Amino acid sequence: MTLAYATDGTAAPPAIAEVMQRLGVKMAYAKDEEIFAQDDEADLVHLVVSGAVRTTRLLSDGRRQVGAFYYPSDLVGLETSEVHRFSAEAICDAVVLVVRRAALKAFAGDDQVDRAIWEATRRELERTQDHLLVLGRKTACEKVASFLMSLAQRERPEGVAGRVSMPMSRQDMADYLGLTIETVSRMLTQLQGASVVEFDGCRKFKVKRWEALEEMAA
Structure with a gap:
C-alpha cells in the first residue's frame, strides 16, 4: 500500500473555509518567506489559497526537519496548544488567508472551530505515524x-x-x-x-x- 504522506494537508471543513473567505485577510508571501515562527503564539488560523507551504523545526544541533507540505485549501498550524511547534514558510510565491482564532470562533461558533482543531489533530497524528514508518523502515x-x-x-x-x-x-x-x-x-x-x-x-x-x-x- 502506498503512503500518501507528503501532501496530506489538513483541508479546511466547508463551514470554516467559508467563514475564512469572509473574514480573512489575504497575505502574499515570497519564496522562502516566513509565515509564522516556531514558538510564536498560535492565535491566527492560516488557510493556503495558492502556492505551497512547508513547516519546519530546528533541532538542538542546528539541523532542520521538514514536518509537512501544505497546498491550496489546507489549514496550516492549527494548534491544540498556545504556541506553534513548527515554523511555516512559503515554498514558492504563495497567498494565505489569515484570521484571528477569536474572530473565527465568534463568527463560526466554538463547536465548528473545535471540530476543525480535532480533525487537524487527527490528520496530523496520521501524518506523523506514516512519516515515522517511512523514516524508520x-x-x-x-x-x-x-x-x-x-x-x-x-x-x-x-x-x-x-x-x-x-x-x-x-x-x-x-x-x-x-x-x-x-x-x-x-x-x-x-x-x-x-x-x-x-x-x-x-x-x-x-x-x-x-x-x-x-x-x-x-
Whole structure:
C-alpha cells in the first residue's frame, strides 16, 4: 500500500473555509518567506489559497526537519496548544488567508472551530505515524519513490499520465525524508535512468511506469 504522506494537508471543513473567505485577510508571501515562527503564539488560523507551504523545526544541533507540505485549501498550524511547534514558510510565491482564532470562533461558533482543531489533530497524528514508518523502515530509494508517488496521487488520483508539479527543492525533500541532498539526487537519477519517472527540469516530472513506482513505494 502506498503512503500518501507528503501532501496530506489538513483541508479546511466547508463551514470554516467559508467563514475564512469572509473574514480573512489575504497575505502574499515570497519564496522562502516566513509565515509564522516556531514558538510564536498560535492565535491566527492560516488557510493556503495558492502556492505551497512547508513547516519546519530546528533541532538542538542546528539541523532542520521538514514536518509537512501544505497546498491550496489546507489549514496550516492549527494548534491544540498556545504556541506553534513548527515554523511555516512559503515554498514558492504563495497567498494565505489569515484570521484571528477569536474572530473565527465568534463568527463560526466554538463547536465548528473545535471540530476543525480535532480533525487537524487527527490528520496530523496520521501524518506523523506514516512519516515515522517511512523514516524508520524504508530504504532511501523507497522513501524517494513514496514521496514521488504521493505527489503524483495528489494531482492525478486516477493514475492518468501527465506532468506533476514538485514545488519543493531537493533540500526540502532531504530534510523531510531524513536523507542527504546527495542521496535524494542520486535516487532521483536512478529512477529516471530506469524509466520509472521522467523529469522536466527540477520542478515537474511524469510517471512513466506507475506499477514500477508503486512497487518501489510499497
